[in-house]
Amino acid sequence: MPTRPIALVTGASRGIGRAIALRLAATHDVLAAARSARDLATLAAEIGARGGRCEPVVVDVADPASVASALAGREADVLVNNAGVGTLKPLLELTPAEWHAMVDVNFNALYHVTRAVLPGMVARGHGHVVIVGSIAGRSAFVGGAGYAATKHAAMGFAESLMLEVRDAGVKVSIVNPGSVATHFSSSLGEGTPDARREKKGQLLAGDVAEAVAAVIATPPEVLLHRVEVRILSPKRPRE
Secondary structure, X not given: OOOOOEEEEEOOOOHHHHHHHHHHOOOOEEEEEEOOHHHHHHHHHHHHHOOOOEEEEEOOOOOHHHHHHHHOOOOOOEEEEOOOOOOOOOHHHOOHHHHHHHHHHHHHHHHHXXXXXXXXXXXXXXXXXXXXXXXXXXXXXXXXXXXXXXXXXXXXXXXXXXXXXHHXXXXXXXXXXXXXXOHHHHHHHHXXXXXXXXXXXXXXXXXXXXXXXXXXXXXXXXXXXXXXXOOOOOOOOOO
8 A cells, every 4th residue: 555644633533623634534644633532533433434544642732741752753744733722701701721721722732743743844855734723813802812812823833934944845834714613612602513503604624624635735836824714604504
């Protein structure tokens, strides 16, 4: 069997990350990273049933020691930094734990995980780092002092890193979705994903996965650095 490129996807146990892992499994061997061993095992079984290959990697991306242990010696042709958490409330209502959770997962983990696999990409002269950001990374809103700030930071991280490694043959992209019907969004007090789709049109996790796949599939000398993904009409529910 010909060797296929390897894609490491964080936050792969559910939502957008799971959809990305399933989508990339058509063309890549997948390293699926998340904290839930059970959910990763289910994902690996589904990918295997489709004829793909998926290795679960149990890791807490917010913990530098966990990342160092789980990714030691690992190589990846593609890294999708997808893991994210969000608590939308005014700053004076945010607890220190909520603040640090968003900073650690949404921003600090970009350093921990990327730093673990980027040296191999640079040494080989090719690779692609994809960050799943948010349109909150270029806008401000009430309740976003924590969450939007981390997504603004992700934008700065992505663009600066792109400038640092492009001459080494490594691509860096950031994909910024609008509102997506996932359990992440339901955790922000909007109901279940199905209920949200019935209330108003939203992106699906698979829509974001298709955007990530398209960014990765560009020709070797072409870089899509920043992509914004929106639903065509939020007034028109998805079928």
